[in-house]
Amino acid sequence: xxxxxxxxxxxxxxxxxxxxxxxxxxxxxxxxxxxxxxxxxxxxxxxxxxxxxxxxxxxxxxxxxxxxxxxxxxxxxxxxxxxxxxxxxxxxxxxxxxxxxxxxxxxxxxxxx
Amino acid sequence: xxxxxxxxxxxxxxxxxxxxxxxxxxxxxxxxxxxxxxxxxxxxxxxxxxxxxxxxxxxxxxxxxxxxxxxxxxxxxxxxxxxxxxxxxxxxxxxxxxxxxxxxxxxxxxxxxx
Numbered sequence: 001x002x003x004x005x006x007x008x009x010x011x012x013x014x015x016x017x018x019x020x021x022x023x024x025x026x027x028x029x030x031x032x033x034x035x036x037x038x039x040x041x042x043x044x045x046x047x048x049x050x051x052x053x054x055x056x057x058x059x060x061x062x063x064x065x066x067x068x069x070x071x072x073x074x075x076x077x078x079x080x081x082x083x084x085x086x087x088x089x090x091x092x093x094x095x096x097x098x099x100x101x102x103x104x105x106x107x108x109x110x111x112x113x
Numbered sequence: 114x115x116x117x118x119x120x121x122x123x124x125x126x127x128x129x130x131x132x133x134x135x136x137x138x139x140x141x142x143x144x145x146x147x148x149x150x151x152x153x154x155x156x157x158x159x160x161x162x163x164x165x166x167x168x169x170x171x172x173x174x175x176x177x178x179x180x181x182x183x184x185x186x187x188x189x190x191x192x193x194x195x196x197x198x199x200x201x202x203x204x205x206x207x208x209x210x211x212x213x214x215x216x217x218x219x220x221x222x223x224x225x226x227x
Binding site: 056 | 117162
């Protein structure tokens with residue numbers, strides 16, 4: 001069991017640039033989630049996939065954010081025209097069908113200058 | 114909609130003392146509940162979960178929690194803490210009608226002092 005992996009672990013970018021993060025879930029998990037965590041807060045839900053279908057998006061996910069899971073395996077989260085308010089830890093989690101445990105990756109810490 | 118309140122933002126405690134981290138939730142439907150631990154600059158690690166059945170659940174590292182439906186609580190306890198338990202602890206609630214997403218509390222920082 002290799003666990004959930006995320007790449008990169010850290011990203012520093014300038015305001016206005018685009019960034020893309022990758023998440024590789026546990027292989028037999030068909031559900032994949034993205035959360036955002038700002039300093040001193042609990043994670044907040046962004047979106048989730050069941051296989052390749054994106055089933056729900058939070059209103060936190062503005063039109064600058066897009067997520068994909070093209071083959072139902074890994075997922076990418078892209079942020080276009082980054083803003084300083086996008087600075088946060090972006091967490092990915094995966095699970096089997098409900099009501100199973102979500103297993104989290106180590107996160108990608110984004111800093112927008 | 115579901116919500117979670119962690120009643121203490123910081124809990125300082127001496128090593129080998131007992132500790133309780135409090136979590137209350139609100140929901141109009143059946144829920145399942147989790148406690149996760151987060152060490153600095155890391156992701157979340159599952160401590161324990163309540164899906165159904167016995168209301169007293171035991172987790173890793175000697176932690177346990179009790180699901181109390183009437184009081185809508187899921188408090189986390191450990192009879193004797195270690196320095197290595199110093200971390201941020203998050204309570205989370207999920208429900209079948211919210212598509213599997215988890216709603217997290219704001220976290221409790223547990224600080225164990227020698």
